[in-house]
Amino acid sequence: MPDRIVVVGHSAVTCLGRDMDSTWEGLVSGRSGLRRRESLRADVFQQSIAGFVDGLGPGTDAEDPAVSRLPARSLHLAMRAARDAWNDAGLDERPDLDRDRVALAIGSAFGGLDLLDAEVARAAQRKGLTTSPYLVPGMIINQSAGQVAQHLKLYGPSIAPANACASGGHAAIIAALLLRGGEADFALCGAAESAFTGPIVNGFATMKALFNRKDDRASDDPSQASRPFSGDRAGFVLSEGAAMLVLATESAARRLGLPIQAELLGWSWNSDGYHMAMPDGARVSKCLAAALARSGATPEEIDYYNAHGTSTVVNDKAETAALKEVFGPRAATLPVSSIKGALGHALGAASAIEAAVCVRALRAQAIPPTINYRPDPDLDLDYVPNLSRPAALRTVMSASFGFGGTNNALVFRRWTDD
Amino acid sequence: MTESPLIVSLTSLVRSVAKLPAAARIDPESRLVEDLGIDSLDLVGVFVKIQDEYDVLIDDDDVASLRTVEDLAAFIGKRQGSAAA
Numbered sequence: 001m002p003d004r005i006v007v008v009g010h011s012a013v014t015c016l017g018r019d020m021d022s023t024w025e026g027l028v029s030g031r032s033g034l035r036r037r038e039s040l041r042a043d044v045f046q047q048s049i050a051g052f053v054d055g056l057g058p059g060t061d062a063e064d065p066a067v068s069r070l071p072a073r074s075l076h077l078a079m080r081a082a083r084d085a086w087n088d089a090g091l092d093e094r095p096d097l098d099r100d101r102v103a104l105a106i107g108s109a110f111g112g113l114d115l116l117d118a119e120v121a122r123a124a125q126r127k128g129l130t131t132s133p134y135l136v137p138g139m140i141i142n143q144s145a146g147q148v149a150q151h152l153k154l155y156g157p158s159i160a161p162a163n164a165c166a167s168g169g170h171a172a173i174i175a176a177l178l179l180r181g182g183e184a185d186f187a188l189c190g191a192a193e194s195a196f197t198g199p200i201v202n203g204f205a206t207m208k209a210l211f212n213r214k215d216d217r218a219s220d221d222p223s224q225a226s227r228p229f230s231g232d233r234a235g236f237v238l239s240e241g242a243a244m245l246v247l248a249t250e251s252a253a254r255r256l257g258l259p260i261q262a263e264l265l266g267w268s269w270n271s272d273g274y275h276m277a278m279p280d281g282a283r284v285s286k287c288l289a290a291a292l293a294r295s296g297a298t299p300e301e302i303d304y305y306n307a308h309g310t311s312t313v314v315n316d317k318a319e320t321a322a323l324k325e326v327f328g329p330r331a332a333t334l335p336v337s338s339i340k341g342a343l344g345h346a347l348g349a350a351s352a353i354e355a356a357v358c359v360r361a362l363r364a365q366a367i368p369p370t371i372n373y374r375p376d377p378d379l380d381l382d383y384v385p386n387l388s389r390p391a392a393l394r395t396v397m398s399a400s401f402g403f404g405g406t407n408n409a410l411v412f413r414r415w416t417d418d
Numbered sequence: 419m420t421e422s423p424l425i426v427s428l429t430s431l432v433r434s435v436a437k438l439p440a441a442a443r444i445d446p447e448s449r450l451v452e453d454l455g456i457d458s459l460d461l462v463g464v465f466v467k468i469q470d471e472y473d474v475l476i477d478d479d480d481v482a483s484l485r486t487v488e489d490l491a492a493f494i495g496k497r498q499g500s501a502a503a
Contacts, residue, residue, distance in 0.1 A: 065437070068437065069437065069460075069463070122470055125470070126466075126469050126470060126475075127469065127473070127474065127475035128469070128475045128476075128477070130465075130466055130469055130475075130476070131466075132463065132466050133459045133460075133462040133463050133466065134459075134463060137459075
């Protein structure tokens with residue numbers, strides 16, 4: 001039997017909190033991290049409701065001096081999440097850790113586009129064609145992994161999945177495969193995103209993927225703009241964030257005597273091969289079914305499904321249909337929630353945040369709710385509306401689907417030492 | 419000796435861009451690479467920041483002669499002087 005893949009550390013940096021504890025506390029309290037932000041000026045951005053990680057990143061008091069030359073927000077969020085997860089695993093000061101055997105898989109959909117935006121504006125004012133020497137190193141998507149490797153002194157293989165909104169889940173799968181393939185004993189994996197540039201925000205708005213409705217319940221209360229699975233859902237709200245897991249082979253975790261937090265029991269990933277941005281329900285179903293099969297879990301054994309649940313009309317309908325197809329009669333009683341109601345959509349980071357939240361849910365034995373929920377007569381699953389719920393959770397699934405037709409599903413199991 | 423405001427602000431710019439510690443001594447005649455240990459990437463970062471802050475163009479041909487803070491100040495003075503003329 002192959003070595004089991006276990007989680008020994010997890011972290012999240014979100015608009016609800018700068019760390020995992022405050023993020024979790026916000027989620028189970030039913031709070032939203034989404035606000036109207038004055039910095040998203042109407043002459044540049046079509047939408048000003050957003051989820052920011054306040055007080056963290058370049059130019060703030062909490063700026064990480066190790067990466068201050070590279071002021072891409074996603075990179076700074078990645079550093080913070082990586083340091084937190086590494087601390088959580090207790091791997092900070094371990095002279096017995098073979099650092100050549102630690103892999104990194106840290107993804108992002110857009111990387112340092114904010115840096116490009118700022119540099120284009122500066123260069124337009126400059127005589128000549130000079131460009132900052134920090135632009136290229138700062139905006140490449142693999143620089144987060146590079147900086148984490150440099151500053152945490154990790155020397156195994158590194159990779160940066162750029163799989164749109166599935167990047168974080170893909171990172172966990174790549175990490176698990178590296179562990180299973182014998183390429184590493186530990187893997188720091190996750191994703192980070194901050195893509196608040198005019199063209200990106202407005203591009204999502206033009207696609208009608210972004211919440212952009214006037215005369216709506218969010219007009220007075222912007223925190224209600226993201227409302228997955230609700231009858232009046234009208235698109236996602238863009239946010240930023242990062243999250244990481246520290247995965248290990250069970251034998252490596254035991255060798256170092258690390259507390260095991262959960263098992264990554266199984267996973268699946270596939271491609272729609274269908275459309276640049278629309279999901280293909282049949283392939284999504286296949287992805288979920290494969291994750292069940294490869295985990296050796298029956299539909300009845302899944303105690304909670306953490307949804308992609310973007311709050312777009314199309315996604316939430318397709319995801320609900322896929323759950324009914326894959327879970328059969330169990331779908332009617334399966335608790336399904338989307339934390340994007342509270343956190344908005346952090347694009348590439350979202351699935352990493354959701355994976356970390358699943359690990360925390362297993363430990364806390366509680367399900368975070370889908371906030372801002374109002375029923376949709378066509379969507380009739382148990383969406384854990386508005387209030388968190390204590391639950392006996394043994395096995396949970398989290399799925400994510402990205403533009404470009406790229407899907408993944410992760411299955412985590414509660415760890416018991418017997 | 420009191421340093422000129424330009425030297426003071428350039429010293430601060432060099433310290434900030436190259437992330438030199440607050441305790442690191444930077445004299446007007448300190449050589450950026452040899453004495454302060456600034457690497458090639460940060461050296462370009464210093465030149466670009468100067469272009470942004472002082473609205474001057476630094477060409478590749480100028481770079482070889484810009485070895486100290488003093489050199490930078492003289493270069494900026496000359497360029498701004500000629501622009502004003």
